[in-house]
Amino acid sequence: MACRGICVHYKTTARYEENHKRCKICDIFIQWEGVRCPCCSFALRTKARNPRKPAAREDARFVARYA
Ligand SMILES: [Zn+2]
Numbered sequence: 001m002a003c004r005g006i007c008v009h010y011k012t013t014a015r016y017e018e019n020h021k022r023c024k025i026c027d028i029f030i031q032w033e034g035v036r037c038p039c040c041s042f043a044l045r046t047k048a049r050n051p052r053k054p055a056a057r058e059d060a061r062f063v064a065r066y067a
Pocket residue numbers: 002003004005006007008025026039040
């Protein structure tokens with residue numbers, strides 16, 4: 001799992017806008033609709049700030065309890 005130079009074709013200067021994701025392996029922001037980097041196949045990071053995340057974790061616990 002390493003940068004193969006493909007990511008430069010998807011490079012964007014915007015940060016965490018629509019379909020803009022960050023690959024920490026390639027250390028680059030790319031415009032890509034997939035969940036994994038087209039270059040190194042590492043799972044991409046999307047917008048970091050997500051106020052609904054704690055609620056989602058709460059839901060997961062609820063599901064686990066009643067599964
Ligand atoms: Zn790359």
